[in-house]
Amino acid sequence: MIENNEKKWFALYTKPRHEFKAALQLETEDINYYLPVITRLKQWSDRKKKITEPLLRGYIFIFADEKERYISLQQLSIVRCIFDNGRPAVIPEWQIDNLRKFLNKKVDVVVHSGIVPGAKVKILDGPFAGVIGVINHEVKGKTIAINIDLLNRSVLAQISKDTGFEILRD
Numbered sequence: 001m002i003e004n005n006e007k008k009w010f011a012l013y014t015k016p017r018h019e020f021k022a023a024l025q026l027e028t029e030d031i032n033y034y035l036p037v038i039t040r041l042k043q044w045s046d047r048k049k050k051i052t053e054p055l056l057r058g059y060i061f062i063f064a065d066e067k068e069r070y071i072s073l074q075q076l077s078i079v080r081c082i083f084d085n086g087r088p089a090v091i092p093e094w095q096i097d098n099l100r101k102f103l104n105k106k107v108d109v110v111v112h113s114g115i116v117p118g119a120k121v122k123i124l125d126g127p128f129a130g131v132i133g134v135i136n137h138e139v140k141g142k143t144i145a146i147n148i149d150l151l152n153r154s155v156l157a158q159i160s161k162d163t164g165f166e167i168l169r170d
Contacts, residue, residue, distance in 0.1 A: 007065050009091035011082040012072060019054040022077035029071055032063040036099055055103065061096060120168040132168065
């Protein structure tokens with residue numbers, strides 16, 4: 001259990017498109033938060049405009065103790081705290097620092113959610129059930145190419161995105 005006065009980083013899930021409202025509500029409650037944002041040049045048919053948007057849609061981070069975390073969850077724009085193994089997931093401070101440093105570089109950023117090339121996976125069903133491989137790339141949104149190392153050769157298997165698999169952690 002987290003000590004009552006010990007502050008940690010937590011990730012909170014917000015209502016859709018409520019990240020900035022959540023930030024205002026947390027600020028009103030005097031809770032230390034971090035909302036990573038990026039500025040993009042958006043183009044419409046009649047104009048271009050720089051807009052600031054959240055880097056991770058639907059998420060905001062707080063540096064809080066247990067009491068402040070509880071107060072955060074009472075805000076209208078906050079849906080819930082992200083949990084890991086039945087407990088509020090604590091984000092290591094170095095990850096928040098890395099995110100801040102990364103965003104200070106002012107480079108174009110693309111957030112990819114879901115299946116990331118390079119992730120090690122174990123296929124759970126289908127003809128390749130039990131095989132462990134590495135995600136190579138996604139093919140036309142319907143199949144996933146997986147590298148399977150075999151006798152110093154690389155076999156590239158394309159499987160349906162509907163095939164069950166689990167991402168393995170080292």
